[in-house]
Amino acid sequence: MRLFLSETFFDAVFKLPKKAQDKVVAFQKKFRENPASPGIHLEPIAQFKNSTMRTARLDDNYRVVIGMLNGNTYSLLYVADHEEAYRWGMSKKFVWNEHTQACQLVNVEEKEETKSPTAPVVETSTFFTGVPEDKLLKIGVPQETIGRVMSIKNLNDLDALEPILPLDAYENIFNIMDGENIDAVISTIEEGQAHDNEDKLLSDNNKRRFVEITDDDALQRIIEQGMDKWQIFLHPSQRKLVDAEYKGTMKISGGAGTGKTIAAIHRLKYLCQNPDAHVLFTTYTRTLSVNLADSIAKLDVPVQKYKLNNIDSVLLDVVKAYKIKDGYKVLDYSGDEESLKLWREVLETEVTEFDEQFLYDEYIDVIVYYGNKEVKQYMMQPRVGRTRALSRKQRVDIWKLVEKYVALKQERRVVDRLELFNEATNYLNDNGIHPYTNVIADEFQDFSNPELKFLRALVAEGKNDLFLVGDPIQRIYSGRKMNFGAAGINVRGVRSRKLKINYRTTEPIRRMAVGVIKGVDYDDMDGGKESTNGYVSLIHDGVAPQYKMVSDANAEVGQVMEWLEECQANDIKLSEICIAAPSMQLLKNIQSRLHRDGKEYRVLKGAQKQGSTDGIDLCTFHSLKGLEYRVIILIDVNERNIPSKVREGYPFSGMDKVAQKEFLSAKRSLLYVAITRARQLVFITGFGEKCELIKKD
Template sequence: MEGIKILHYHKFWNSFVDLPKGIQKKVVDFQEKFRKDSKSAAIHLEPISTFKDPTLRSARIDQTYRAILKSFNDGNIFYLLWVDHHDKAYQWAENKVIDWNVDTQALQIFDNPEVTPLPNFKTENFDIPGLFAEYSDKDLKRLGLPEIILPSVRKIKVDQDLYQLEDFLPEGVYEQLFYLAADGDIEKLISEVEEGKVKAEELEKQAESFNNQRSFIEFTDNNVFNEVLEGGLDKWKYYLHPEQRKIVTNNFPGSAKITGGAGTGKTVAAMHRLKYLVENSRPGEKILFTTFTRALTNNLLESTRGLNFHLSNVSIRNIDALALDLAKEYGLVPSDAKILEYDNQAANRLWEKLLNENLISYGADFLEKEYCDVILNNNVSNLKDYLKTYRTGMGKPISRRQKKGLWDHFEKFREIKNRENYFYKAELYNTLSDYLNEKEIRPYSHCLVDELQDFSNAELRLVRALVEEKPNDLFMVGDPLQKIYDRRINFSRGARINVRGKKSRRLRVNYRTSEEIKRLAISIIKDISYDDFDGEEEEKAGYISLFHGVDPSYTTFKTKDQEINHLIERVQTLINQGYSLSELAITSRTKNGYKDFRSGLHNAGIPYCEFQGGNRIGDAEGIPLLTFHNIKGLEFKQVFLVDVNERTCPFLPRGFEYYTDEEKESHLRSERSLVYVAISRAIQNVEISGVGNKSEMINI
């Protein structure tokens, strides 16, 4: 048959990667032959009497291996579902229900509940209404719930029942029921399903719906198979959740803000959005992809190369390096300009010089904080504006007279630091933003921002100045719950970026971590209120992980040697189980916290490396040693949080007792976010250890 299309089930790759290399190559050859003539006698496409679904077909890879496919009405679309040894392939397929859902325009795969025993809910006799009792059968079906499973869903009384039914529900339906149990807005969920459909009657066109592309993609070349043959497959490059795909391809009327918890695929969505913009941009358009740290920038560079699109008109830059280079290019700062945040000793020296040369009743710490958090963060350039600027979160209020005196001091400080060519980063951003706006220079056509929560108003004002205001100008992703730096963001007032209404989206599916790890991470910050970057509270409920794993553990020891020996034993056990050292990570609140573990690894002959400025120092294939700050943006199969006790988590800096109540609250919020970040870097397991009393932040 001409025009045969093969759509690959995303779980097909689970079976394919486990095949011997020789058989994998035969699968590639099989598909080429199948596309040319699916009815060839050599392919042996045939129904199997033991399959409960009579439309499933088996096809011969060779004498021993079989592929499982499905088609509808002898059409030209075939779904390649599984490939395995003859008996194992049939065993996988025999009790499956595989059917097209007209309500969602997606193929659904699940175990036949008439054959596979369903769980017996312990709460089924409780005299309470079902968890979904208030919703009609019709509405639940519009979410994709198959008729055959509806009676079981009606028996669900509590969330735990829903967890038990997860394996018996089609992908996507479990998510929808989870969301429905969390916030009860069924109309919103139905609307999202409808947005993921296409307006077409033909089944071939409906197969291209976002809802179906979540699990089924057509590959017209062998690139993805070659990727597997060369040693791995990153499915994030190809398969996107409908929520992600809608965001990636959406035509936003202006700037877009995408939030989501750790592991929800924000960066993945941003990288695919970059590819989409590149492929749909006009000749000569330049696109900027920026983030906060050099380490994250290096990760973005490496990841985007795997998406196979031209980067000639794309600049992937750390925001600090970009700002300094542009400021020098436009002659706004001297070529030997130096950044004070990179030289704390110089900053202290300059403020002390101001105090020594003038009679000032304020300390250096207060002056620097007022200058950076009020003057620079709000881009205040004159006394008149300073007098009108709110000092929210700065503690004790100061009078107009005091502000006038402070302004004189700040003017003198500028003269002192300018003589030595020193600049604060925010000062650099403000100078560059003002220049670009005044000259109406827009270096880029589009800008994408990753790890948005790390940015300040000053950086966002620069981002706004780099691109002309127009449809699809800014695309910014971040997680307010990971806000580990004390930087205030307000899009509307602080950066003049409008992201209200449909310009703001929220991702909810956690792809990285197990449900058990996700629950622990959320428990760290569940009682803390986080701003959504625009004056509203960010939601924490409704996140769902798509797989389960082992429960995280927290063990304390009497001595440091006991903790180190325990960790060394666990690392050696994991190595014996087949883990590579680079799949593991050891992280602590401070660099000093993992120092003794570094010595322990050295004595045990286990290679290790440390992260500095985004680069690995030491054995690049060794186990990474990182602080909670350094591990941000990375992921590992297993993460060890070490040196975790009541003294280190939360970590209280010297002089904390003299902080204002607001400053204490802000610091403790950041400390919780740091632990949340560290825990959520793990994919399969988290093990926490320490010496002495446990941290009150972690309840396991």
């Protein structure tokens, strides 16, 4: 016999007490041995809506609802106390949809439709007017609800039908009404089907919500390890990316909460199945790499097959292994002051129209960015993003100053950080050294061009070489220039895919976040524009985020404590809450108040986590990257910290127009990232001038 685990059963089993969970494990083992065993008590219920539904006795208090596809194939659908299990089962039908090749749980109304399933005659046109019935069947709409779907005029009508639609059908209809072409949706569904002689029950479409239990201990591992849903259930759009064989590089983009990192982690496990695999999984910050380590461990990826590290640590490993710039000190880990000091020394003996900041930026943003080694390369180089035009003579003069700067660095045995990436890249390419079989990079938008070139050099060009995951809209570090083409990485056409469905946040939270970045053009880092079109959340129910301005810092602390009390009154655990600020200094008052009130907390600073794992997390907006919580509380959000436009004085006074634009864009992205870390609730407060980026819905 074959036994499947449904997504609904997964959710239900984790709501049971521990003793009941243990009984579920024992039950499924007995069921796999003999579903007809008298001890199972597998029986139909007269009130159930179709003959495929059964219940089985777990103990005196709990029952399991089971779906039966044929005499030898079953699915665990739900588990709860007797009354709740019966009530749940009576509201469902369990069917196999041949059009999508997936099992469906169809919600049924008290009185089912008795009218013809064909489209009703309507006086006014509806959204699906003129759409053939067979196309609606192909996107998963049950035959008995075709007429209701054909009457839909807008999203409000769709929301009204949501309770009686299978989840996959609702999702597909929503995408179409949001602008996706129905034929494209059908094509995606067909891609998720089994092909030729493959098992239809193991199609990507079915594995989205139903996975097969292939051994007696599988369910026990799921429960004992407290597995997250993402470890087991993947959307077909994700699974297609994870299990594919690519001729070369693949770039995956998508908005916050669309499952990019999840796809990358599953991709790592897939690549590590290769006996010769030596995979690098990298990201920009140490904080992210630490968070990724926890997630990768949950998938039980063989540790000897991969290496996980942030990009700077990977660089230092290569530099050390091959003695590149051996004994040199690396500048610029904490800003550009050390490099500017050297530039000032160069200018002490030179008469020039350029100051040290301009020369430093020209060196990093043009010469190091493109890896120029000779003046003739620099003379021909485009200077995209540099506001001041230069004549040929000025470029020659600058190059002479650069030569003196480089000589001074060699004398002092120091090297600019990004320059070291170029040195390592050149060494690897010149010597034909490629340390890894595959490279996966998460949050690609955080990298600069020298770092991308370094990634390109770490693996030989070819099958499954680079898997790049990120979101250009989440680019929170201003001044970091990158372009895939300029880095020698081809991600155009079929080498680029986009995930669009937000599975993390509610629709009200998504709307607020998208409103923050509205009206700004974001570079897709390959010559085009990144768009939020099609980026939607399927979690429509939800409370609108709150943004409340207060009089001063003390009032802000009071407001935060009020929200915390409200959360606890609604059975939200402190460990499900994060309080974040633009800087750690701004969290001091909150930290003191939590300590005074005896509320446990943990400070997240870089890769360090100090404090109780059962308490509230405290961190900066930047440190929120890659994390998610049930509740996010953002403090000190105002025009001072998250400006909507250029203003006089700090920090804009020392910037040119390009730098000002990048700074504002990065601040918008930072707020967007912070808001989208929340699964359920967002509270925002501040004092001073209200942040104009946050609009009321």
